Amino acid sequence: MNIKRVAARAKVSTATISRTINNSAAVSPDTAKKVWKAIRELGYYPNTQARALVSGRSKIFGLIISDIANPFFPELVKSFDDTAIRHGYDVIVANTDYDSDRMNICARRMIERQVDAVAIMTSEIDEALIDELSRRKLPIVFLDHGHPGPLISNIVVDYGKGIREAVQHLAGLGHRNIGFVSGPLALKSARTRRAAFLRCLKECGIGEHHQIVVEGNHKVDGGERAMQQLLAMQPAPTAVLTSNDLTAIGVLRAIHYAGLRVPDDISVIGFDDIELSQYTQPALTTVRLSREELGRCAFEALYRTLQNGNREGQQIKISTTLVIRDSTSVSEQVSLRKAALTHA
Numbered sequence: 386m387n388i389k390r391v392a393a394r395a396k397v398s399t400a401t402i403s404r405t406i407n408n409s410a411a412v413s414p415d416t417a418k419k420v421w422k423a424i425r426e427l428g429y430y431p432n433t434q435a436r437a438l439v440s441g442r443s444k445i446f447g448l449i450i451s452d453i454a455n456p457f458f459p460e461l462v463k464s465f466d467d468t469a470i471r472h473g474y475d476v477i478v479a480n481t482d483y484d485s486d487r488m489n490i491c492a493r494r495m496i497e498r499q500v501d502a503v504a505i506m507t508s509e510i511d512e513a514l515i516d517e518l519s520r521r522k523l524p525i526v527f528l529d530h531g532h533p534g535p536l537i538s539n540i541v542v543d544y545g546k547g548i549r550e551a552v553q554h555l556a557g558l559g560h561r562n563i564g565f566v567s568g569p570l571a572l573k574s575a576r577t578r579r580a581a582f583l584r585c586l587k588e589c590g591i592g593e594h595h596q597i598v599v600e601g602n603h604k605v606d607g608g609e610r611a612m613q614q615l616l617a618m619q620p621a622p623t624a625v626l627t628s629n630d631l632t633a634i635g636v637l638r639a640i641h642y643a644g645l646r647v648p649d650d651i652s653v654i655g656f657d658d659i660e661l662s663q664y665t666q667p668a669l670t671t672v673r674l675s676r677e678e679l680g681r682c683a684f685e686a687l688y689r690t691l692q693n694g695n696r697e698g699q700q701i702k703i704s705t706t707l708v709i710r711d712s713t714s715v716s717e718q719v720s721l722r723k724a725a726l727t728h729a
Contacts, residue, residue, distance in 0.1 A: 464680025547705030608635020
């Protein structure tokens with residue numbers, strides 16, 4: 386099956402078939418309807434490689450993420466892909482596993498496939514790699530990295546807002562020994578969340594001797610090991626805030642195996658609000674970062690840059706907010722003080 390047979394069935398030129406497939410405004414709705422009817426009847430599939438040679442566009446966007454096993458990222462991929470489909474684009478997804486060497490391999494893969502643009506939703510950034518992508522005139526959108534410029538957009542997440550709400554929530558429940566399990570501190574996003582946590586403790590009047598931070602790895606096993614370290618401290622924290630929900634699930638596991646209860650003995654707060662977090666036992670209080678908004682904004686930033694005549698990038702801000710469920714409660718010390726006052 387070829388375009389000539391489609392043109393003959395629709396009784397239009399092959400040029401009209403091409404313009405219809407490429408969604409050209411020059412084709413009237415009635416003609417387009419007739420062309421698509423002929424395409425369906427004949428079972429014709431356009432040759433995307435040939436179209437790319439003619440148009441200079443592959444109609445493919447690259448999406449680089451950190452960890453496909455973390456439910457946060459598949460949810461982001463779904464949003465990005467859903468938006469791409471609505472705009473007639475395909476998506477190539479690559480996974481770095483938090484490894485800068487793999488990041489370079491992923492970027493080379495995108496260049497070799499001649500993608501039209503790349504969304505880098507990870508912190509494993511190599512400046513030389515950025516220079517290479519820029520040299521090839523590829524529109525790029527980063528997550529929390531650098532500043533907007535020609536062909537470069539940046540999505541900035543307001544980690545501080547959600548973390549501030551989480552710390553204020555715990556402080557309001559009477560917790561003073563609040564631990565934090567960070568992500569790998571080699572990652573900028575992990576350092577940003579850690580700094581926001583320490584800053585918010587000070588805002589709540591919690592002194593440096595109560596600043597308890599342990600490094601994790603953004604995964605369940607890292608959360609479990611980090612919580613074991615926190616439980617060995619004297620005094621152990623009565624509440625723990627984590628860098629992401631997978632870490633929080635590991636924290637819940639360590640607390641369970643220590644014979645303690647959440648939230649009666651220790652309150653726990655995650656970060657991301659992955660779908661699984663509402664089904665843990667108890668349901669996890671967490672800071673919501675919308676993957677739907679993140680994926681959609683990343684695609685639209687690239688798409689607008691491609692459509693924009695001056696090809697200038699932009700900065701997009703995404704907020705976070707606390708979602709309160711069942712894994713936080715009044716600290717035991719506050720409960721004891723209330724009981725003492727009641728009996729007095």
